[in-house]
Amino acid sequence: MAVTMKKAKAGSNDFHDGPIFEVRNLHIGFGDAPDILGDVSMSIEKGEFLTLLGPSGCGKTTILNLAAGLLTPRSGYVRFAGKDIKGVNTDVGYMTQDDTLLPWQSVRKNVGLPLKLRGVGKDEIDERVNRLLKLVDLTHAADLLPSQLSGGMRRRGLLARSMIYEPLLLLMDEPFAALDAQLRHQMHAELRETVNRIGQTVMFVTHDIAEAAKLSDRVLIVGGGPPGGIVSEHRLPFGKDRDFDKLRFSDEFARVERELDEALHGARKAGKH
Numbered sequence: 525m526a527v528t529m530k531k532a533k534a535g536s537n538d539f540h541d542g543p544i545f546e547v548r549n550l551h552i553g554f555g556d557a558p559d560i561l562g563d564v565s566m567s568i569e570k571g572e573f574l575t576l577l578g579p580s581g582c583g584k585t586t587i588l589n590l591a592a593g594l595l596t597p598r599s600g601y602v603r604f605a606g607k608d609i610k611g612v613n614t615d616v617g618y619m620t621q622d623d624t625l626l627p628w629q630s631v632r633k634n635v636g637l638p639l640k641l642r643g644v645g646k647d648e649i650d651e652r653v654n655r656l657l658k659l660v661d662l663t664h665a666a667d668l669l670p671s672q673l674s675g676g677m678r679r680r681g682l683l684a685r686s687m688i689y690e691p692l693l694l695l696m697d698e699p700f701a702a703l704d705a706q707l708r709h710q711m712h713a714e715l716r717e718t719v720n721r722i723g724q725t726v727m728f729v730t731h732d733i734a735e736a737a738k739l740s741d742r743v744l745i746v747g748g749g750p751p752g753g754i755v756s757e758h759r760l761p762f763g764k765d766r767d768f769d770k771l772r773f774s775d776e777f778a779r780v781e782r783e784l785d786e787a788l789h790g791a792r793k794a795g796k797h
């Protein structure tokens with residue numbers, strides 16, 4: 525199915541060629557407590573699928589929240605598409621594991637809601653919602669209520685809603701954690717296909733090694749400390765058009781899983797997580 529998405533929005537960051545999100549020597553913490561993350565440097569390139577993998581409580585969500593403009597660092601260089609982040613960053617989409625579809629509204633209305641709240645006109649909402657529903661293969665379910673959808677369809681609805689702004693960066697915080705293994709596998713393949721099709725840049729958070737190995741172009745292990753940091757970086761050799769069914773039984777995949785497992789184990793030992 526050939527679906528095209530409009531490129532970046534007029535007047536925003538269309539012509540920025542550098543990293544979408546970049547931090548250097550970042551220190552961040554809460555209240556009077558010591559830094560959660562210290563001296564973190566990382567970046568994500570356009571079109572990249574980057575995963576932050578680390579133990580619980582090490583600061584992965586904190587990095588997503590920083591990109592979303594929900595937190596400010598104590599110190600360090602932070603840029604989004606080459607600019608400072610001022611307040612809530614509306615150039616990101618954010619998907620978590622929570623099912624936040626409104627139960628009394630159709631799929632179509634749920635997906636279009638962020639645009640309606642922004643005062644976008646009905647015709648434009650209809651056009652963009654139709655495009656997104658097609659992208660996530662939910663056109664046939666547009667007029668159903670969330671309670672009439674399967675778990676996977678609801679995830680696809682949430683994905684469509686978090687992409688409706690055509691965000692420069694899609695933030696995903698353990699979006700499939702609540703699904704059973706079979707459905708997760710299916711969602712992994714669908715997500716990768718969807719983001720490949722439109723060149724979407726993704727920053728994904730998980731503590732699941734297999735999920736990180738399957739989905740990512742690059743994995744950063746977060747941990748150590750406190751304060752924690754980026755412990756290691758792993759470029760995965762599978763290419764964008766990976767075949768998920770072949771990949772997961774291959775020797776190369778087993779090797780990458782082992783590499784990530786060892787790195788994660790090292791991060792756990794280095795920190796108190």
Ligand SMILES: Nc1ncnc2c1ncn2[C@@H]1O[C@H](COP(=O)(O)OP(=O)(O)OP(=O)(O)O)[C@@H](O)[C@H]1O
Binds near residue numbers: 731
């Ligand atoms: N608003 C806040 N106020 C105080 N402490 C916070 C706040 N948000 C996060 N923290 C603390 O910062 C640390 C990192 O939290 P964060 O949610 O980023 O970790 P995480 O790696 O995403 O964990 P998990 O995998 O369990 O979701 C934790 O110790 C958490 O308790």
